[in-house]
Amino acid sequence: MELDERKKTILKLIIATYLETGEPVGSRTISKFNDLNLSSATIRNEMADLEELGYIVQPHTSAGRIPTDKGYRFYVDNLMEEKEEAEVEKSTLLERVDRMELLLKQVAKVLAYNTNYATLVTAPKYRKTIKFIQLSKVDEETLLAVIVVEGNLIKNQIIPIDTILDNEDVLKFNILLNTFLQGASLEDINLEMINAMKKQSGEYSVILDQIFQGIVDAVNEANELEIYTSGATNILKYPEIGDISKTSELLEKFEDKEELSHLLEETTGNKDDSHYIQVYIGEENPVQNMEDCSIVTATYKMPEGATGTIGIVGPKRMDYKKVVSTLKNLTIELDDIFSKRKGVNEDG
Amino acid sequence: MELDERKKTILKLIIATYLETGEPVGSRTISKFNDLNLSSATIRNEMADLEELGYIVQPHTSAGRIPTDKGYRFYVDNLMEEKEEAEVEKSTLLERVDRMELLLKQVAKVLAYNTNYATLVTAPKYRKTIKFIQLSKVDEETLLAVIVVEGNLIKNQIIPIDTILDNEDVLKFNILLNTFLQGASLEDINLEMINAMKKQSGEYSVILDQIFQGIVDAVNEANELEIYTSGATNILKYPEIGDISKTSELLEKFEDKEELSHLLEETTGNKDDSHYIQVYIGEENPVQNMEDCSIVTATYKMPEGATGTIGIVGPKRMDYKKVVSTLKNLTIELDDIFSKRKGVNEDG
DNA sequence: GTTAGCACTCGAAAGATTTGAGTGCTAATA
DNA sequence: TATTAGCACTCAAATCTTTCGAGTGCTAAC
Numbered sequence: 244m245e246l247d248e249r250k251k252t253i254l255k256l257i258i259a260t261y262l263e264t265g266e267p268v269g270s271r272t273i274s275k276f277n278d279l280n281l282s283s284a285t286i287r288n289e290m291a292d293l294e295e296l297g298y299i300v301q302p303h304t305s306a307g308r309i310p311t312d313k314g315y316r317f318y319v320d321n322l323m324e325e326k327e328e329a330e331v332e333k334s335t336l337l338e339r340v341d342r343m344e345l346l347l348k349q350v351a352k353v354l355a356y357n358t359n360y361a362t363l364v365t366a367p368k369y370r371k372t373i374k375f376i377q378l379s380k381v382d383e384e385t386l387l388a389v390i391v392v393e394g395n396l397i398k399n400q401i402i403p404i405d406t407i408l409d410n411e412d413v414l415k416f417n418i419l420l421n422t423f424l425q426g427a428s429l430e431d432i433n434l435e436m437i438n439a440m441k442k443q444s445g446e447y448s449v450i451l452d453q454i455f456q457g458i459v460d461a462v463n464e465a466n467e468l469e470i471y472t473s474g475a476t477n478i479l480k481y482p483e484i485g486d487i488s489k490t491s492e493l494l495e496k497f498e499d500k501e502e503l504s505h506l507l508e509e510t511t512g513n514k515d516d517s518h519y520i521q522v523y524i525g526e527e528n529p530v531q532n533m534e535d536c537s538i539v540t541a542t543y544k545m546p547e548g549a550t551g552t553i554g555i556v557g558p559k560r561m562d563y564k565k566v567v568s569t570l571k572n573l574t575i576e577l578d579d580i581f582s583k584r585k586g587v588n589e590d591g
Numbered sequence: 592m593e594l595d596e597r598k599k600t601i602l603k604l605i606i607a608t609y610l611e612t613g614e615p616v617g618s619r620t621i622s623k624f625n626d627l628n629l630s631s632a633t634i635r636n637e638m639a640d641l642e643e644l645g646y647i648v649q650p651h652t653s654a655g656r657i658p659t660d661k662g663y664r665f666y667v668d669n670l671m672e673e674k675e676e677a678e679v680e681k682s683t684l685l686e687r688v689d690r691m692e693l694l695l696k697q698v699a700k701v702l703a704y705n706t707n708y709a710t711l712v713t714a715p716k717y718r719k720t721i722k723f724i725q726l727s728k729v730d731e732e733t734l735l736a737v738i739v740v741e742g743n744l745i746k747n748q749i750i751p752i753d754t755i756l757d758n759e760d761v762l763k764f765n766i767l768l769n770t771f772l773q774g775a776s777l778e779d780i781n782l783e784m785i786n787a788m789k790k791q792s793g794e795y796s797v798i799l800d801q802i803f804q805g806i807v808d809a810v811n812e813a814n815e816l817e818i819y820t821s822g823a824t825n826i827l828k829y830p831e832i833g834d835i836s837k838t839s840e841l842l843e844k845f846e847d848k849e850e851l852s853h854l855l856e857e858t859t860g861n862k863d864d865s866h867y868i869q870v871y872i873g874e875e876n877p878v879q880n881m882e883d884c885s886i887v888t889a890t891y892k893m894p895e896g897a898t899g900t901i902g903i904v905g906p907k908r909m910d911y912k913k914v915v916s917t918l919k920n921l922t923i924e925l926d927d928i929f930s931k932r933k934g935v936n937e938d939g
Numbered sequence: 940g941t942t943a944g945c946a947c948t949c950g951a952a953a954g955a956t957t958t959g960a961g962t963g964c965t966a967a968t969a
Numbered sequence: 970t971a972t973t974a975g976c977a978c979t980c981a982a983a984t985c986t987t988t989c990g991a992g993t994g995c996t997a998a999c
Contacts, residue, residue, distance in 0.1 A: 633973070652980060969973095
């Protein structure tokens with residue numbers, strides 16, 4: 244059964260009121276909206292219908308109604324009008340900073356501050372190709388490998404070696420490594436390439452193995468999805484999220500960040516839509532023990548096509564309108580920053 | 592008034608019982624300890640004395656007694672016998688890992704897992720002198736500076752430049768920088784040195800400024816006190832720490848880490864005593880809003896003399912004995928790791 | 940289709956009652 | 970003089986009771 248206009252209006256009023264007050268909404272409250280001109284009895288009839296259809300429920304017999312997940316979903320998809328583009332305050336939230344890491348930390352912080360929810364931000368994800376390798380001798384037993392990958396992300400690796408090398412040897416290695424590896428990603432490094440390099444390195448092929456290991460480790464590390472979080476303690480502000488033990492589990496997820504990465508990987512790049520906004524409500528969301536939460540994520544893009552995610556975790560009773568507009572704002576700002584200065588510096 | 596032996600015994604029993612049960616301890620409970628052979632009435636008299644002296648209080652008239660801060664302090668200083676050195680299980684808690692950062696993160700995690708309290712760990716603090724600088728050209732507009740400071744801590748800095756340099760210029764800069772800066776710490780770099788370098792660099796003195804800025808930034812960053820935390824959510828397990836708002840404030844401190852650094856700076860290096868253990872009880876502790884917590888810290892040492900701190904934050908009702916022995920254990924293990932492999936690699 | 944009216948439900952808040960662990964004091968005892 | 974038995978007293982916590990009112994569903998009238 245389709246909802247007629249009046250039912251939609253009433254559902255919208257119920258949800259909007261509930262979002263504001265947090266109390267179950269009764270029929271009299273709704274009947275008082277004077278553009279409706281209906282008695283509470285009529286509203287009650289309509290409410291009974293809406294309940295039967297699964298959009299709202301009563302916490303107990305003699306209480307008002309609150310939205311179900313289905314109700315929220317309908318609200319977000321059909322009833323909630325977003326702020327007009329013009330209305331959105333284009334306030335500059337972000338301070339420009341050089342290093343990617345600091346920038347994203349800042350994004351997480353600003354978002355938490357503006358929404359009062361727990362926030363998460365991932366670094367942009369793209370194919371990490373090697374741009375430049377610099378091997379230097381730190382002392383007799385150790386080499387330092389500095390690997391710069393696409394996007395100016397820099398990784399260091401200390402490599403212990405058995406054989407003593409002189410400076411000339413190190414120079415040779417540098418040339419060898421850069422010749423073969425520049426522009427390569429992890430997947431490009433295959434046995435064939437390794438053997439070719441070993442052949443050229445002659446007597447030093449054992450050391451090459453050690454160096455290789457270091458480089459692979461570093462690039463692997465660069466490929467790890469980095470997650471920045473902020474405002475996790477905001478979760479404590481929302482008692483509806485659950486009792487202490489549930490809250491605690493949630494907070495642990497934010498401390499670990501492990502599970503969050505699964506969540507964010509699912510959201511990223513599902514669509515080409517720019518600033519793709521995704522809303523998970525209650526049971527919909529892919530992480531365990533988060534049935535009482537809603538998650539809203541947005542995707543930002545770098546000019547080179549790399550994408551990252553910013554998102555918030557909060558209670559189902561959440562100001563979706565505000566959250567969506569704040570997220571849009573921030574992604575626009577981020578896109579802006581990235582397009583204006585090509586290559587914000589990264590550093591791990 | 593000095594406490595006589597019997598009062599000491601009774602105080603010890605009260606505190607030990609309270610640590611175990613968390614309930615106020617009544618006179619009958621104590622009188623049942625059969626090595627005491629005293630009636631509850633006698634205990635009551637002694638308890639009244641102990642209360643007058645400020646070691647214990649009643650939460651309300653008809654309740655048993657709980658320790659005051661003064662009581663805990665006396666217990667920790669005089670009554671609690673630590674586990675015999677031999678008794679301490681010398682279990683190896685730490686997995687060996689290469690990078691300092693990962694090692695310390697692991698320490699924080701292990702400690703949290705073993706104690707069920709919130710833990711904090713600082714990296715060792717010492718005078719960071721420059722060991723080695725390597726400048727390389729990434730592309731026409733960017734230089735990469737790699738700065739290795741004492742302790743194999745590596746910092747990278749991307750330096751944007753206006754003028755185009757060829758490889759020979761970069762080589763010259765490398766020699767210049769290393770000649771002047773090797774062995775220097777931040778304080779050693781003064782105007783005189785800068786001017787001398789500028790003189791030698793001739794036409795490139797403007798670029799030198801840019802490079803300098805990058806290096807100073809990097810060394811500054813290396814000097815920042817890094818703090819690793821774990822198990823912050825354990826705070827939720829201890830309701831005695833306070834209501835939601837207090838708990839929340841505490842958790843925020845752990846998210847920020849800012850304030851924690853003040854705390855840890857105070858504890859570090861107060862004494863030469865190896866594995867110096869420090870206990871702050873309730874009001875004693877130097878951080879605001881932590882009156883209901885106790886903090887226990889221990890100092891570890893690297894062979895070169897650098898020291899760092901590991902510590903835990905928990906409720907005043909804490910198993911001090913266990914915590915102290917766990918901390919001692921871990922610092923011993925850490926010292927061991929550092930002494931066996933000189934120079935665990937650091938990386939920021 | 941809408942509404943006024945009414946009996947009914949049930950959670951939340953406030954008050955009353957009971958229970959028991961624990962105390963302080965006093966007077967007797969060793 | 971130190972210890973103890975005994976007893977009246979206190980008070981938090983648990984449990985039950987009462988009251989209150991917001992909100993409902995249903996019915997009959999408009």
